[in-house]
Structure formats: C-alpha cells, structure tokens
Amino acid sequence: RPKLSGPELLCQLRDKAEVATLTSELQPFSSLPWASLLPSKPLTSDLGPYRSCAVVSSAGSLRHSGLGKEIDSHDAVLRFNTAPTNGYEKDVGSKTTIRLINSQVMASDDHRFLSSSLYSSGALVAWDPAPFSADLTQWYNRTDYPIFIQYQRYRRLHPLQPFYILHPHFEWQLWQRIQDNMAEPIQKNPPSSGFLGTVLMMSLCDVVHVYEFLPSRRKTELCHYYQRFYDSACTLGAYHPLLYEKNLVKRMNRGSDHDVYTQGRVTLPGFSKLNC
Ligand code: NCC
Incomplete structure (x- = not known):
C-alpha cells in the first residue's frame, strides 16, 4: 500500500472520520426516559466555526514553556481530562472553550467530576472506549465506565452547560485511519483523547495549533505538566x-x-480550508 502524503492524509481524515455526537433523537437513546438530557443538535452545529484554535496536550513538556499567552490568543482552546489552568497560566494559558474528558475521569471519585469547578468552563465533550464496531445498544449496556449515569447526574446539576457525548463510530473511524496508514497491525484500542480532540478541532476551526503532542526540546519523562x-x-x-x-x-x-x-507546536489546517 503506498504511503499517503500529508495533503492526502488530511483529505482522507476529512472524508472518512466525521465528528458525531449523540443527540436526543438518536436510537436507542430517544426511547430512554432521560433522552431529553442529551443535546437536540450535534456538537458541530452548535459550536464554531472558529478562526484559530489551540489544542493543549497535557504533556509534562509544557512546563516552563511560557506558551500561555500564545495559547490564549486563539479563538478557541481545547483541553483534556483533569488538566488545570489555575497556577499554570504562564505555561498553558487560562482560556478553556472545550474540555474533552474520558469516561474514567467522570467515574473516578478522585476527580470529583460532579462538584469540582475544573469542569465548569466552556463546553464538555465526553467519550468512552466503546467495543470495536459494536452497536449503540451493546455499548449502552456495557460501557467501559458508567459514562451515562455520570452524564445524567452532571446534566441535572449543571443544566445550562453544553455537554456532548462522542459517537463511538468516530473513535473507530479514526482508529481505522491510523491502521490503514501504518504498515504493522496496531492495538485495537481507541485513539487517545489527544488525537480525538485534534480531529474534533480540525472540524470546527480554520487553523489548529497543537501544543506538545509532538514533544519539543523540553521532552521529559514527566507525564503531565500538573x-x-x-x-x-x-x-x-x-x-x-x-x-x-x-x-x-x-x-x-x-x-x-x-x-x-522550540515550541512543541504543530500547525494543521481546518477541514473547511482543504482543497481535496
Ligand atoms: O494523560 P491524558 O490522556 O489525560 O492526556 C491527554 C492527552 O495529552 C496527550 N499527552 C499527554 C501526556 C504526555 N506526556 N504526552 C501526550 O501527548 C495525549 O494525546 C493524551 O490523550 C486520555 O487520552 O484520555 C488519557 O487519559 C489518562 C487518564 O485517564 C486521565 O488523565 C485522567 O486521570 C490516561 N491515563 C491512565 O489511564 C493512567 C491516559 O492513558 C490517556
């Protein structure tokens, strides 16, 4: 199989990995008693388009980066899981437009998901490692972590905050893009939040800067900056x-x-700006 060039890869991602979120209309959710807690419209019709966006990985190499001002200068900023801004503004900025969280974060007592103010700014987007190509009912009955229980609780406590759940189809479409472009078989686990969030922002923004996903000269064994x-x-x-x-x-x-x-900075075009 010929190795795709950068532009070819971008077009393939745009055409074969569509961001989708659960809505109150979607089966089997539409027949559940709590369906109305789900958004009526998908994320992509509610959020954006944004001109410039920053995706802030949680990597330890953000420490002492001094990238905070640059990150905050974007129209929208995406952060992950429990990554804080308080006390780290100089390196990671303070603006949060979207926070992408995995279902483990929602379920663990340590993260105080329902009560911590960490999760209260911007829109939330949650995902759960659904079984490969399983249907929604199978997934709903056997999620990795109790994403739906926690979602309902959170929505009742914070009814005004936008909160979406990624459609598992998106996870596996992206996984397939990775596999099809690699010579060897990769593990059958969904992509990291970092990659899901990057492609999510490419769907909403004209240009996306991703910070410390590809490590800079500050590369370190330190897992998270926080x-x-x-x-x-x-x-x-x-x-x-x-x-x-x-x-x-x-x-x-x-x-x-x-x-x-020098900056740990990658520049990616938004899907709307591609000429495929
Ligand atoms: O660590 P995590 O990821 O929250 O980081 C968010 C994304 O930043 C990128 N990253 C992070 C650290 C690093 N040194 N280099 C990086 O490139 C990755 O793209 C990563 O996805 C996740 O993807 O959701 C993950 O979540 C954690 C954990 O669940 C949460 O932090 C909550 O505590 C997972 N860790 C464990 O399960 C122990 C991690 O594997 C993936």
Whole structure:
C-alpha cells in the first residue's frame, strides 16, 4: 500500500472520520426516559466555526514553556481530562472553550467530576472506549465506565452547560485511519483523547495549533505538566496507539520542524480550508 502524503492524509481524515455526537433523537437513546438530557443538535452545529484554535496536550513538556499567552490568543482552546489552568497560566494559558474528558475521569471519585469547578468552563465533550464496531445498544449496556449515569447526574446539576457525548463510530473511524496508514497491525484500542480532540478541532476551526503532542526540546519523562509523576508511556503510549497517532500528525504538520522543536507546536489546517 503506498504511503499517503500529508495533503492526502488530511483529505482522507476529512472524508472518512466525521465528528458525531449523540443527540436526543438518536436510537436507542430517544426511547430512554432521560433522552431529553442529551443535546437536540450535534456538537458541530452548535459550536464554531472558529478562526484559530489551540489544542493543549497535557504533556509534562509544557512546563516552563511560557506558551500561555500564545495559547490564549486563539479563538478557541481545547483541553483534556483533569488538566488545570489555575497556577499554570504562564505555561498553558487560562482560556478553556472545550474540555474533552474520558469516561474514567467522570467515574473516578478522585476527580470529583460532579462538584469540582475544573469542569465548569466552556463546553464538555465526553467519550468512552466503546467495543470495536459494536452497536449503540451493546455499548449502552456495557460501557467501559458508567459514562451515562455520570452524564445524567452532571446534566441535572449543571443544566445550562453544553455537554456532548462522542459517537463511538468516530473513535473507530479514526482508529481505522491510523491502521490503514501504518504498515504493522496496531492495538485495537481507541485513539487517545489527544488525537480525538485534534480531529474534533480540525472540524470546527480554520487553523489548529497543537501544543506538545509532538514533544519539543523540553521532552521529559514527566507525564503531565500538573503532576509529579514520571512515566515515558504517557508520551509514547501503551493502551492508546499514541505513537502512531503522533506519526500521522507529524506527516500532516504544515508548520516547521523548528516550531515543533522550540515550541512543541504543530500547525494543521481546518477541514473547511482543504482543497481535496
Ligand atoms: O494523560 P491524558 O490522556 O489525560 O492526556 C491527554 C492527552 O495529552 C496527550 N499527552 C499527554 C501526556 C504526555 N506526556 N504526552 C501526550 O501527548 C495525549 O494525546 C493524551 O490523550 C486520555 O487520552 O484520555 C488519557 O487519559 C489518562 C487518564 O485517564 C486521565 O488523565 C485522567 O486521570 C490516561 N491515563 C491512565 O489511564 C493512567 C491516559 O492513558 C490517556
């Protein structure tokens, strides 16, 4: 199979990995008593389009980056899971437009998902590692973590905050893009939040800057910028096909290698700006 060029990869992603979220109209959710807690419209019709967007990985290499001002200068900023801004503004900024969280974060008592103010700014988007190509009913009856129970609780406590759930089809479509572009078989686990969020923003923004997904010269074993925990698997991946995701992002990068080296910054075009 011929190796796709950066522009070809971008077009393939645009055409074969469509961001979708659950809506109150969608079966089997529409027949559940709590269906009305789900948004009536998909995320892509409610949010954006934005001109410029920043995706802030949670990598330890953001520490001492001084990228905060640059990150906040974007029209929209996406952050992940429990990544804080308080106390880290100089390196990661303070604006949060969207927070993408995995179902583990919603379920664990440690993260105080229902009560912590960490989750209250911007829109929330949650996802759960659904079984590969399972239908929605199968997934609903056997989620990895109790995403739907926690979703209902959160929505009742914070009814005004926009809150979406990613359609598992999107996870596996993206996974398939990764697999089809790699010579070897990759593990059958969904992409990391980092890759899901990057493609989500490419669907909403004219231009996307991703920070410290491809590590800069600050590359470190420190897992997160906000925690004293060291593990190189955070950057290279274990459960998620992270290394392969990074390989694809590197191929699609329209910025310079120097930008990656000094700022940890990748520049990706929004899907609406592509000429395929
Ligand atoms: O660590 P995590 O990811 O929350 O990081 C968000 C995204 O940033 C990118 N990243 C992070 C650290 C690093 N050194 N390099 C990076 O490139 C990755 O793209 C990552 O996706 C997740 O993807 O949801 C993940 O979540 C954590 C954990 O569940 C949450 O942080 C909540 O505590 C997972 N860790 C564990 O399960 C122990 C992680 O595997 C994936």
